[in-house]
Amino acid sequence: MQPFTYERPADVAAALAAIGKPGAKFLGGGTNLLDLMKVDAETPQHLVDVSRLPLAQISDEEGGLRIGATVTNSDLAGDPRVRERYPVLSRAVLNGASGQLRNQATTGGNLLQRTRCYYFYDPSMPCNKRVPGSGCSALKGYNRIHAVLGASDACIAVHPSDMAVALAVLDAEVEVQSASGQRRIKIADFHRLPEAAPEKDTILGNGELITAVILPPAPPGGQIYRKVRDRASYDFALVSVAAVVETEGDRIRSARIAMGGVAHKPWRAFEAERRLAGAVLSDDAFAAAGEAAVKGAVGRGHNDFKIPLAARTVARALTDAAAQKKA
């Protein structure tokens, strides 16, 4: 780790004042930031520890829930309201990391975790995300875990969060605060595609602090989170799918699909969702939705398998979500 100074402000206002210092960065649970600092992939000069800010509450709001930014992943997944109304979110969080890490990682930090690309973590390797302009080692390298959708020649990394995939399917919003005020960002807009600037994962501006995630009222229908991975646990997704399906008789009233492990951000499959709305419940409809969800996907060699894998997993998750509500 490179040297840094540290402070732990008591409230949001103090945190926002502190983040103005040169090279300052917020420290939440630290499960990813410290990890990256140890390989010099992150080199903040000043850490503003926000992990103990009074933002650890989950409260009812506008028929939905307001999740404070420092609510730990464990507390989020274990909250009775989340378990009851947003099982897809609870399941997604529980499928991520390990018990220890979930006990420490925060809601805000989870959104801001960075890619697990091997080359990003290796300071001896070119990586546009770590050192802009140095090149992308994964593009022609070992890219089995990399993106098949929305990637660019500058970066084919994927966002590693499970939680964010569920938030995407739930149309959550991210509340952020800065010295100049507060704003809400739709989760779909929060993370960026890499384009020519993969060093930027999100649209957060300098000095902006995530204070909460807002969940709108739970969508009707069955909710499923399915994570495909090499190990049975403690492993990042090869592909994950969050699906919500509302049925009416033998028809699909509405469906929502978000995918993880396939892109630089949680990937909503809007076109597939549109096709499903009003369609007759059938394996074919779900299989077609799976294919639609990966339309335009590009494999880079080792990750070619993700395209059929994502399509099949989407179809399966939709099937299971529809079945769940019927039962």
Added chain:
Amino acid sequence: MRNTSVTRRGLFGGGAALGATLQSGSALAQSPPPGAGAPPVDVSLKVNGAQHELRLDPRTTLLDALREHLALTGTKKGCDHGQCGACTVLIDGIRKNSCLNLALSCDDLEITTIEGLGREEALHPVQTAFVEHDGFQCGFCTPGQICSAVGMLAELKRGLPSAVTPELAAAAMEVAETEVRERMSGNICRCAAYPNIVAAILDAAGKA
């Protein structure tokens, strides 16, 4: 594609052919502030009930503070990146990876390490069960496994669900084998004493 310098052409901006001089080191890392030191800070740590006043480099992790400054070497460094669980301790009763905590962010918190759970003359029930069930071989991951198990059993008691909990909404959690396996997955054992570890934990849970 087996020529290093060819593939690094992009990186070094053009035309580095075979045999070209390559540089590494900080070239690919974010540049650190030149010559900056890290002024030491005072940290007050409460570990296993005892208060310790330490003067530490701010970069010191809780793990290194325990091991190098407090001589509590039961907590192990297996990977230093939250990828193995060998450094698991209890912070305010909650299991966490001590390698991913800065020591100075842990002041005012109650830290319990393996040394605080039990002694050879007075073992914690989970420690006893590990001995009886041979829940280890080399023993290096064992303190982390045990601290994790203690924290995990408390989570079960609190009703925290896991990825394999069949009914998410259920208020009470069952101490089932599949639950224990899933919940202990953050603790890698390369000797692969897994079946014995799970047996030990189930045994201890029954006795607790």
Added chain:
Amino acid sequence: MPDTIIGQPIDRIDGKAKVTGAARYSGDRRAEHPAFGVIVTSTIGRGTITKIDIKAAEQAPGVVLVMSHENAPAQAPFKQEGEDRHARPKPQLAEARIHYHGEPVALVVADTFEQATAAARLVEVSYQAEAGLYELREGRRLAYPPSKMPNGKADSKVGDLERGLAEGAARIDATYTTPYQSHNPMEPPASLAFWSGDQLTIYCSAQLVDSAQKSIAATLNIPADNVELVSEFVGGGFGGKLSIYGDAILAALAARQLKRPVKVTLTRQQMFSVTTHRASTIQRVRLAASRDGTLTAIAHEVVSQSARMDEYVETAAVSTRAMYAAPNRLTTHRVVPLDLPVADSMRAPGDAVGQLALEQAMDELAYKLDIDPVELRIRNEPTQDPEKGVPFSTRALVACLQTGAEKFGWEQRPRVPGTLKDGQWLVGLGMAAAIRVNLRRPAAAKVRMDEDRRVTVEMDMTDIGTGSYTIFAQVAAETLDLPIESVTVKLGHSSYPDTPGSGGSFGAASCCSAVQQACLELRKKVDAGRGPGNVQAEATSEPGDAFKKFSQHSYGAHFAEVAIDSTTGEVRLRRMLGVFDAGRILNPKTARSQLIGGMIWGVSSALHEQAVVDPRYGSFVNHDLAGYHVPVHADIPAVEAIMLAGFDDKSNPLGSKGVGELGICGAGAAVANAVYNACGVRVRDYPFTPDKILSSILRPNVAQRR
């Protein structure tokens, strides 16, 4: 009083130390005012350092020493000589030449670990890079017969292979590939060194204390007696700590220069290149058999990676020579020199990956002949070693197969692959046989008895998790008619009597024989009226010619049930049983743990583990525990091991055979065969990750659509 201590499932005598954190591993050792060293590694795979700029690092806060090839003290040169490759000089930072990606190029020592780590990043290295050869397939054209094999010869030939192949009614000709694997013991190698005059004390994670001591002394050009190496607890080895590495040598060099204790620990990432690994292999197996399953030919040809700088051969076909009867046979080993880190032994070297190939080939043959895979193996049981022409010492493979089949419920296995479903899961059962060479080496032990009849055993043996401490206490207690509580076992100091250390599953056989011998001599002295106080005996026990006269192995049979998610191709183990013939079991509790651990390593080799080389750089890409997958708790359901009663009097006086490596042998093949039984498609490229299985599942569908 007991002649019943040996063979009892006694709790580990070091168990309490391990569960309380009191057990001291090398990195746990402390010294007055230590400095911390961090290693800097190369970022090219082949070439030369043209310039190394250490100024910034030297000026960084707290830094007390930066060592590179330009200022490193003189050391003995590296030589590929000597019987014991682990006792050779291992010079560090000795030259500008780079042999592999991730090779140590500098050591930065500072007052604190934090300072050293930060300063290490400031070392600027410039290289003249050369094109390296990093791919096994590509390098195959350079394959050559190894100059030396650890056991046996590179090639063996019996009868007329071509005729045997032609005679068969059914033939298999299949090529299997196994990836690079990294030992990844939970404890990263760590060394703490300090000098007192010309005497070096070094706490070091070493499996072979004697070899490590010699290696350090040879490197430093000092007498071995000037090195006291201590390795009381080793946090896992699996072959990865047979040799000593840069942490030990550099800690010793820096401590001498600084006149101060120096601790150097490898990072998890560095372990992939600075330590050794298991070589990747390409294995062609050809089998032919008559209609009734009688083998007419066996050929097993192995190509494996070897570091260009340090030859090592993965002896994957050696056990094939003893496994099944067949009149016509061929085995070959070839090595391919690549610009990669040094390959060396990893748990059951040769056999572990060799049986991934041979035992899957046997399964393929069984399906081709429509013979039960268990029965096929029984039908080819040899009456004596098929190539050496000597009798087996003891061999209960058939009993292992039959017992396992019965206990596992093998008869429930679906005869037609791909037909057993459980919801979305495709379920399959598979089995494989196991064989592991049984070894024994000379070993010495010292035993002394105090006035209160307390006995202390000393030897430079290590306990890397195997249970050495416990079984030595059992042997001493039983031999001396004492309760086990009266025995203290002291291990892991180089000043104690020499043993072969932990490796090759020879530890128990070699060392227990020495403990027993020393105790018998002590007993003679006591019986003659000396002692009990102030009496001691030291004895060396050596294997006789029984290892030449008899073919010695331990055996096993594995049975596995897997489920494959038909949507995603994820393979999950459901249950597994191994039945083993390892002679007399000295402690069923610790032996079972080792066998189960080995079986899970087999599962891992079938489903999880692979270190991936980036052929552009020669680097291991996934070099941490997030990228290099070993099983976690959730991957491992019920795994059970049964040990058949036995006694092999040709092996050693205690009748035991090695267990530490037996469990992994064949285990991965049982899983692989279960995968075939579940989905009906053969995968021959290990490990069977979802991408490979998915394409297998999809393949028949593609065919149908056409």
